[in-house]
Structures are given as C-alpha cells and as structure tokens.
Amino acid sequence: MSGEPITEQHPGGMRAVARCDLLGEVPFSDEVDLLFRPWLGPGFHATVEAVSGWMRAAGMTVRRDNAANLIGRYEGLTPDAPALLFGSHLDSVRDGGRYDGMLGVIAAIEVVAGFHERDERFPFALEIVGFGDEEGSRFPVTMLTTRAVAGVLEEDDPDAAFADLRDSEGVTISHALATAGLTPLGMAAARRSESDLVAYVEAHIEQGPVLEAEGRAIGVVSGIAAQRRYEVKLHGTAGHAGTMAMGLRRDALAAAAEIVLAIEKIAQSYDGKDGLVATVGSMRVWPGVVNVVPGDVVFTIDARAGSAATRDAAVASILELIENIAARREIEAEIIPRENLAGVPCDPELLRLLEAAVSDVTGQPARILVSGAGHDAMIMARLVPMVMLFIRCEQGISHNPAEAVLSGDVDVAIQALTDFVRRFAAVRD
Numbered sequence: 348m349s350g351e352p353i354t355e356q357h358p359g360g361m362r363a364v365a366r367c368d369l370l371g372e373v374p375f376s377d378e379v380d381l382l383f384r385p386w387l388g389p390g391f392h393a394t395v396e397a398v399s400g401w402m403r404a405a406g407m408t409v410r411r412d413n414a415a416n417l418i419g420r421y422e423g424l425t426p427d428a429p430a431l432l433f434g435s436h437l438d439s440v441r442d443g444g445r446y447d448g449m450l451g452v453i454a455a456i457e458v459v460a461g462f463h464e465r466d467e468r469f470p471f472a473l474e475i476v477g478f479g480d481e482e483g484s485r486f487p488v489t490m491l492t493t494r495a496v497a498g499v500l501e502e503d504d505p506d507a508a509f510a511d512l513r514d515s516e517g518v519t520i521s522h523a524l525a526t527a528g529l530t531p532l533g534m535a536a537a538r539r540s541e542s543d544l545v546a547y548v549e550a551h552i553e554q555g556p557v558l559e560a561e562g563r564a565i566g567v568v569s570g571i572a573a574q575r576r577y578e579v580k581l582h583g584t585a586g587h588a589g590t591m592a593m594g595l596r597r598d599a600l601a602a603a604a605e606i607v608l609a610i611e612k613i614a615q616s617y618d619g620k621d622g623l624v625a626t627v628g629s630m631r632v633w634p635g636v637v638n639v640v641p642g643d644v645v646f647t648i649d650a651r652a653g654s655a656a657t658r659d660a661a662v663a664s665i666l667e668l669i670e671n672i673a674a675r676r677e678i679e680a681e682i683i684p685r686e687n688l689a690g691v692p693c694d695p696e697l698l699r700l701l702e703a704a705v706s707d708v709t710g711q712p713a714r715i716l717v718s719g720a721g722h723d724a725m726i727m728a729r730l731v732p733m734v735m736l737f738i739r740c741e742q743g744i745s746h747n748p749a750e751a752v753l754s755g756d757v758d759v760a761i762q763a764l765t766d767f768v769r770r771f772a773a774v775r776d
Contacts, residue, residue, distance in 0.1 A: 359457040360758030364446075366401065366453050371445035372392055381748065384439040385514070386492070387415060387523045396438050398452065398477055399590075405456050407475070408461030412537040414495035415527055417477040421459045430474040431771060432547045432731070433458070434483030434723055435763075436493075443484075444552075450738065450757065451550040452477045457761045458768065464732035469772040472547050478723050485514045485577060487521075487685060491534075492728040497757035539730065545775070546697055547733040548767070549724040550760055552752060556743030557716055563764055564756040566714040567701050568735035570693055571725045572622060573655040575662050576686035577648040579606075579669060582679040582761025585634060586644025599642035600632055604680045609668045610648065613661060622656040622719055625650045625665065636728050647685075653717050655690055691725040694732035700774070701734050704766035708759060736760060 369375070374393040384390040385557050395417050399409045417437065420430065435451025455697045462473070476496065483489035488509055494500045500759030510521040510531035521531050553559075562623050583599035588754045607627045614625035626649045631644040648665065652658035666682060673680035705713035716737055724733045738760045741751035 350586070359440055359461070359761045360754035362494075362755045362758065363450065363453045363457050363757050363761070364752060367445045370449060371399065371724050373669040374486075376439075378441075379440040380501075381595070382439050382445060383441045383443070383484070383672060384437065386438050386480035388485065390413075391438060391479065392458070392527075392596075395477070398437070401453070401456050402459075402475065405460035407456075408457060409665060411494070413529055414534045415479045415524075415529060416492050416496060416536040416537060417479075419456070419459070419475045421463065421468075421680050422739050423472040425470070426474050427545055427643035428470065429545050430472040431469075431473045431768065432476060432727075433549070434476035434480060434547065435477060435549050435551055436479070436723055438480055438482050438484060440482050440484045440746050442558045442748060443482075443746050444744070446740065446752050447549070447553050447554070447745050448478075448481060448752050450552060450752065454550050454738075454761055454764065455755055457549075458764045461761070462768075469768065470775055473702055473768070474544075480538035481723050483536060486512045486520055488512060489576075489686060489721070490723060490726050491520075491721045492537070495534045495537040496539055497730040498535075499727045499729055500535055500538075500706040501725065502695050507510040530659075541730060544731045546694070546703075547724060547731050548697075548734070548736070548764070549722055549726040550736045550738060550764060551722060552740040552745060552750065553716070553737040553743065554718075554720045554740065554745035558714065558737060558739035559741065559743065561714060563707055563711075563714050564709065564739055564753070565735040566716045566739075567698065567705055568693055568718050568737055569698065569715050570653075571691045571718045571720075571722060571735075572651045572653050573689040574649065574651045574721050575658060576650075577666075578683040578685050579646050580681040581606075581646075582674065582681070582684070583642050583644075583676075584640070586640045588638045592642050592772045596640055596739055597642075597677050599644040599678055601645040602672055602676045603630065603646055605672050605676075606669055607646070609672065612667065613664050614650075617652075617661060618658065621652040621654040622717065623650075623652040623657050623661055624719065625661060635661075651719055652719075653690060653719075688721060688725060691722075691728045691733075693734045694728075696774075697732055697734035697771075700770045701736060701763070701767050704763045704770055705736070706764055708763045
C-alpha cells in the first residue's frame with residue numbers, strides 16, 4: 348500500500364496528506380525525533396495557527412473557544428444558521444502517527460474548500476472543530492475539550508476536579524489553561540446548544556485492518572464500543588535488592604506483573620466475544636533503580652467491548668483479581684476509575700445518508716464497521732446526532748509512526764463527505 352505515486356489524480360487527497368505530513372514535524376511536534384502534540388503544548392499552538400490559515404483559505408471564519416478548541420465556520424444561505432459540524436482532534440499520542448485525528452480535520456477543510464470554490468451554500472452552515480484533548484496524552488483524562496463542547500463537563504465532573512490533574516512534569520490542567528489565558532471553570536462556556544448544531548460528522552482512519560483486507564478505500568461506522576479505564580496504584584515496601592529476603596518481600600512490581608498477565612488471560616477467555624479487549628498500556632515504577640525492590644507501581648487498565656454488559660463483566664473479574672492478588676502478596680491496592688464511556692450507536696438517518704453517499708462514490712455497497720477505538724464522536728452524540736466515516740490505513744496500524752494512508756483513499760473520502768452534505772441538505776429542504 349505504501350509508495351503510492353503522487354499525481355494530480357487525487358488533488359484534494361494529495362493536499363490533505365501533504366498537510367498532515369507537514370504537521371508531523373517540529374514546530375508542530377513538541378519533540379524533534381518523533382510526533383508528540385499534547386494539548387496546550389508548543390506544538391499544539393503552532394498547529395492551531397497553521398490549520399487556522401488553511402480554514403481561512405477555504406472561505407471560513409475562525410475562532411478558538413474557551414477550551415482551546417479550534418473552530419472554522421462556512422456560512423449557510425442565511426446568516427447564523429445552525430451548523431453541520433465536522434470534527435476530529437488535533438492532539439497526538441507520544442510517538443504517534445500523522446493521520447490519527449488530524450486527517451479528519453484536514454479532509455473536512457477540503458470538503459468546505461470545494462464548496463467555497465463553487466460558491467455552493469446550504470440551509471445550514473458548515474463548521475469544523477479541531478478538538479484539543481481527545482487522546483489524553485498529556486493529562487490522565489481523555490476528550491476533556493470535547494466534553495466542554497458537548498456540555499457535559501459539569502455532568503461528568505461536577506467539582507471540576509480535573510483542574511488539579513497533573514502531567515508528567517507536574518503541571519496542572521489549571522496552570523496549562525492559564526498559560527493560554529483560559530480557566531477550568533471558564534471551559535463550560537465552550538458548550539454548544541442543540542439549536543446551534545444539526546449533526547456531527549467525523550472522518551477518521553480505521554485504526555484496524557478490515558478495509559485493507561477487503562480492498563476498500565472507506566467504510567461507514569455503525570457505532571463505537573463501550574470503554575472503561577482505571578488507574579491502579581500498588582503500594583508495597585521498597586528495600587535493598589541484596590538484603591531483603593525473597594520470602595519477606597512486598598514487591599509492588601512483582602504483584603503488578605502477575606496482575607497484568609491475569610488481565611490478559613481474562614480478556615483472552617472471552618475469545619473475541621463482542622470484540623472484548625483489555626490492555627495495560629502504561630506503568631510507572633518507584634523508585635525505579637536497579638538495586639531496590641520496587642515499593643510502588645502505578646498502571647492503567649483499558650477495557651472495551653461492543654456490549655457494555657460484556658465489558659462490565661470482564662471489568663468485574665479484573666477488579667476482583669487485583670484485590671485477590673494484592674491481598675495474597677500483602678500489597679495495598681488503590682483502584683481509581685478514570686473513564687466510563689457507554690457504547691454509542693450512530694444516528695440511523697445519518698447512517699443511511701452516509702451509506703448512500705459511500706455507495707454512490709465507490710460503486711459498491713458500503714462496508715459497515717464497529718469502531719473499537721474511542722472518538723470525539725462518542726461524546727458529541729450526547730449533544731447531537733452523529734455519524735462516522737472510516738478511511739483505510741496501511742495494515743491497520745495507528746498510534747505509531749508507521750501510520751500510512753493513500754491520497755486516493757482520502758480523495759474518495761472527501762468525495763463521499765461532499766455527497767453526504769448535499770444529501771443531508773436535500774432531506775432538510
């Protein structure tokens with residue numbers, strides 16, 4: 348799939364891929380040798396400036412909201428009409444790929460640019476939002492700025508406790524916001540009302556191998572899997588590695604190792620039922636030196652399934668095993684819930700329109716997929732009807748520098764989204 352020649356056959360797709368590639372390097376990354384674009388970091392601010400310019404060139408007015416999200420607006424036939432909102436995220440995981448999130452924003456700009464070139468407008472405005480914090484790669488919380496737009500910040504965190512969460516360098520969310528002239532309490536002002544928007548549409552790389560295996564450029568998402576996340580803190584006793592007898596140790600890392608393997612075993616026991624997966628993706632060890640028995644370990648758990656019942660059953664087993672292993676090893680276990688996201692179906696009417704658009708553009712029935720990954724769309728669905736389009740990525744690789752897409756596939760996605768907007772306008776007349 349890699350090595351596709353760049354030609355004028357796919358001008359929109361070619362430009363979108365080139366822009367994503369440009370944003371994969373300094374100054375749009377906080378690190379020189381890899382892509383890392385955390386919310387409110389230098390790379391994030393530089394990216395907002397660049398994308399703002401592309402939005403303006405596409406005929407949009409541009410603003411930033413109180414959660415540091417970037418919003419571009421292309422007016423409809425009447426001023427102040429409610430908007431059909433396209434969106435995805437601008438941030439990236441550490442050592443991530445160039446297309447996860449970003450491609451959805453850049454492809455949407457191409458859609459709007461096409462309408463602008465043809466002076467084509469609709470009974471609704473078109474808006475594009477580049478969310479700031481979908482990944483949670485800086486602070487231990489995800490989709491914070493999306494929650495602000497959806498108006499569920501207070502519902503999810505009524506005490507604004509997120510303001511005191513710290514990044515790896517000890518900087519709080521409150522301080523990070525202050526450097527941008529913003530405040531945690533002020534983030535609520537980013538809320539959009541239902542009357543402001545008519546629907547939400549998100550294009551995203553598939554992050555899976557199905558489309559490539561079936562030779563398809565794009566697919567339609569029927570829904571997003573349910574997720575739960577936890578932070579687990581194990582407290583044992585640190586001691587000299589040479590003098591602490593094996594039988595007397597309260598080794599937090601040994602307990603964590605046993606727990607990680609047990610979590611894997613529980614997930615495997617479901618044999619793919621409802622797409623159940625469980626992952627320990629992050630671990631910190633204290634004091635983390637070669638000659639000291641680890642006294643403290645902090646790790647994360649991410650559990651997902653297409654069914655909330657299946658997910659919750661697996662989580663219950665996981666939490667029970669943590670307590671049992673910790674008790675047997677005389678380790679104190681602190682289990683902190685971090686995320687509880689319900690599975691979210693796409694809106695049936697929007698799904699029908701997007702399926703028709705994809706079929707029209709590709710000449711074959713649309714491939715329907717469930718997303719195992721979480722997306723901004725699952726939060727926005729709490730405010731307005733939403734739908735998603737997947738774009739093929741090489742070998743399904745994502746959150747990895749090896750992420751790759753074809754400009755031709757991106758061009759097909761742009762055409763399908765363009766067709767979708769026209770179909771959506773037709774049913775609203």
